[in-house]
Amino acid sequence: MWLQIQNFQEYLDDVQQSRADVLKFWEHEAGTYYWRKPWDKVHSGGFEKGDVTWFEGGKLNITENALDRHLNSIGNKTAFIFEPNHPDSFRRTITYRQLHEDVCRFANVLQDKGIEKGDRVCIYMAMTPELMIAALACARVGAVHSIVFAGFSAQSLAERIQDCDAKMLITNDGLRRGDKHVPLKDISDEALENCPSVHSVIVCQRTNREISWVEGRDEWWHMLIRNASKEHKAVEMDAEDPLFILYTSGSTGKPKGVLHTCGGYMVYTSYTFRNVFQVREDDVYWCTADAGWITGHSYILYAPLVNGATGIIFEGTPTYPDAGRFWEVVEKYRVTHFYTAPTAIRALMTFDLDFVKKYDLSSLKVLGSVGEPINEEAWNWYNTHIGGGRCPIVDTWWQTETGGIMISPLAGVTPTKPGFATLPLPGIFPVLMDENGDEIQGNGVSGNLCISHPWPGMARTVWGDHERYLQTYMSAYKGYYFTGDGCRRDQDGYYRITGRVDDVLNVSGHRLGTAEIENAINEHPNIVESAVVGYPHDIKGQGIYAYLICEHAPADLKAFKAEVHQVVNKMIGPIAKPDLIQVVPGLPKTRSGKIMRRILRKVAAKEHDQLGDVSTLLDPSIVPVIVEGEAC
Numbered sequence: 001m002w003l004q005i006q007n008f009q010e011y012l013d014d015v016q017q018s019r020a021d022v023l024k025f026w027e028h029e030a031g032t033y034y035w036r037k038p039w040d041k042v043h044s045g046g047f048e049k050g051d052v053t054w055f056e057g058g059k060l061n062i063t064e065n066a067l068d069r070h071l072n073s074i075g076n077k078t079a080f081i082f083e084p085n086h087p088d089s090f091r092r093t094i095t096y097r098q099l100h101e102d103v104c105r106f107a108n109v110l111q112d113k114g115i116e117k118g119d120r121v122c123i124y125m126a127m128t129p130e131l132m133i134a135a136l137a138c139a140r141v142g143a144v145h146s147i148v149f150a151g152f153s154a155q156s157l158a159e160r161i162q163d164c165d166a167k168m169l170i171t172n173d174g175l176r177r178g179d180k181h182v183p184l185k186d187i188s189d190e191a192l193e194n195c196p197s198v199h200s201v202i203v204c205q206r207t208n209r210e211i212s213w214v215e216g217r218d219e220w221w222h223m224l225i226r227n228a229s230k231e232h233k234a235v236e237m238d239a240e241d242p243l244f245i246l247y248t249s250g251s252t253g254k255p256k257g258v259l260h261t262c263g264g265y266m267v268y269t270s271y272t273f274r275n276v277f278q279v280r281e282d283d284v285y286w287c288t289a290d291a292g293w294i295t296g297h298s299y300i301l302y303a304p305l306v307n308g309a310t311g312i313i314f315e316g317t318p319t320y321p322d323a324g325r326f327w328e329v330v331e332k333y334r335v336t337h338f339y340t341a342p343t344a345i346r347a348l349m350t351f352d353l354d355f356v357k358k359y360d361l362s363s364l365k366v367l368g369s370v371g372e373p374i375n376e377e378a379w380n381w382y383n384t385h386i387g388g389g390r391c392p393i394v395d396t397w398w399q400t401e402t403g404g405i406m407i408s409p410l411a412g413v414t415p416t417k418p419g420f421a422t423l424p425l426p427g428i429f430p431v432l433m434d435e436n437g438d439e440i441q442g443n444g445v446s447g448n449l450c451i452s453h454p455w456p457g458m459a460r461t462v463w464g465d466h467e468r469y470l471q472t473y474m475s476a477y478k479g480y481y482f483t484g485d486g487c488r489r490d491q492d493g494y495y496r497i498t499g500r501v502d503d504v505l506n507v508s509g510h511r512l513g514t515a516e517i518e519n520a521i522n523e524h525p526n527i528v529e530s531a532v533v534g535y536p537h538d539i540k541g542q543g544i545y546a547y548l549i550c551e552h553a554p555a556d557l558k559a560f561k562a563e564v565h566q567v568v569n570k571m572i573g574p575i576a577k578p579d580l581i582q583v584v585p586g587l588p589k590t591r592s593g594k595i596m597r598r599i600l601r602k603v604a605a606k607e608h609d610q611l612g613d614v615s616t617l618l619d620p621s622i623v624p625v626i627v628e629g630e631a632c
């Protein structure tokens with residue numbers, strides 16, 4: 001495996017070098033990959049105009065770096081270990097050589113079906129190797145993949161397909177997650193009723209249940225690959241050509257199609273993977289994320305393959321068939337690196353420790369955390385009971401938009417502190433901003449987290465809406481990228497992310513916009529208006545609290561709540577269901593009609609004595625009514 005930062009002094013030296021000449025720093029890094037032709041320009045553009053490029057003119061295909069380049073050296077090494085939802089189902093391992101063949105075959109299928117460079121392909125699949133093969137095959141033919149989490153509803157799927165005009169949908173007949181069954185093909189059929197751009201649907205068999213079929217549109221994966229050649233010459237891409245779109249929630253109702261490009265994304269995710277996790281040749285790396293989120297894209301799919309690592313693809317859930325599943329899998333494959341979300345840790349902490357103690361976790365060397373702030377209690381439990389006090393924990397802060405990890409310890413290199421993402425990677429320059437938009441200097445300070453210089457892995461635009469990209473990230477602080485997160489820098493210069501400062505919730509590590517949930521809720525015929533806020537939740541991190549104004553007072557609150565869940569399920573998916581609802585006669589609004597969410601958040605958190613100034617409200621008398629009301 002390639003060069004890794006070995007110790008803290010080396011880390012400091014690299015930070016110094018990147019400060020002295022950041023272009024030289026990234027150019028050196030980019031030079032370690034396979035390019036068909038070197039770039040013309042290392043970097044151009046900036047945050048102000050949102051016209052950032054990296055390695056433009058450089059020609060490559062990311063799958064040649066992830067697959068072809070490894071064939072001679074590690075062709076027989078395991079690329080993926082597939083662990084199915086049920087522990088007794090068929091499991092398999094796939095070598096780099098086999099994966100290369102499978103991707104080539106499917107790339108030929110895509111081209112036979114008329115998919116060309118620049119076309120968008122939507123992937124809505126179970127967490128199986130075929131999902132990875134589908135995405136890699138898209139990348140190989142230059143198509144832009146948009147993976148949609150297989151927990152989203154038909155409505156959400158349709159919205160994402162329509163937004164990018166996808167030509168093709170790749171899905172499964174269905175999937176099983178825990179003891180639940182999700183009929184992916186049925187959901188796809190419903191979504192496609194409103195998606196005229198999709199001409200072709202490829203269905204990969206997983207559950208073998210009865211499904212409906214549209215002749216001339218639908219085809220079986222296994223039939224198509226049967227006669228496809230295993231030879232395929234990857235399509236040449238420019239470093240700045242799009243690689244994928246991934247939809248993520250923002251503070252408006254409509255999800256944003258975050259766009260990542262081929263060259264910079266490859267260089268950045270691979271660099272961060274190698275140095276943060278410090279994976280060695282014979283290690284077994286397991287990231288439990290779903291491929292529908294950025295963590296799955298960057299740290300299950302692309303970066304581990306580009307680095308020649310062995311990774312696990314896990315189809316199941318942490319608690320199926322019981323709360324020992326993660327640890328059973330760690331023991332079975334002698335997992336060395338384990339990367340999960342705080343919400344999973346908090347959920348597992350509530351079960352008997354015997355679920356952990358039953359298994360031999362001595363293979364573990366490094367633990368990772370991602371998706372939300374990790375509280376000290378969860379950090380300590382993870383450290384003591386999973387890591388046995390021997391494994392460094394890398395608390396990795398980053399976002400869909402950043403492409404890869406930005407602030408994080410390097411395993412075994414950076415001294416850690418519970419709850420702290422610690423220090424930025426070399427080449428990354430975080431700054432904290434005060435309310436006047438000025439940089440806050442020194443340590444022991446808090447502010448809004450911005451990044452002061454472009455990096456190769458950053459998103460280049462929002463699909464079809466560059467204005468929104470500029471508005472969301474580049475306009476709050478001129479010349480900076482604004483993350484939307486609040487942050488503290490302690491006396492030692494260590495960073496601790498405190499959470500979102502905008503209208504974005506983080507529920508079990510899933511990003512959801514309050515407006516998005518409100519739009520869904522408002523579809524209920526009896527709901528006139530709604531306001532959604534987050535509140536502290538022991539396991540999910542944040543729970544969803546919905547204040548509802550109804551046309552008629554609901555007779556049975558429980559039944560009403562179930563109805564609200566139903567509309568949210570239909571519009572977004574079960575992850576967005578409110579945990580608590582409260583029917584209110586009105587909402588606290590300013591004179592300009594903006595809902596004062598601060599007040600609603602305080603009420604939801606039961607911090608009734610900290611409501612602050614309510615005098616600017618149009619009608620302050622609504623506040624005591626809301627405080628006295630009851631949630632269900």
Ligand code: 7RM
Nearest residue numbers: 370371372373395396397398399400497511
């Ligand atoms: C990778 C991912 C991004 C938001 C981000 C933060 C929060 C992520 C951490 C974290 C504290 C962390 N992408 N977040 N990681 N907060 N510590 N280590 O999660 O686009 O889905 O979410 O998640 O608020 O802005 S994401």
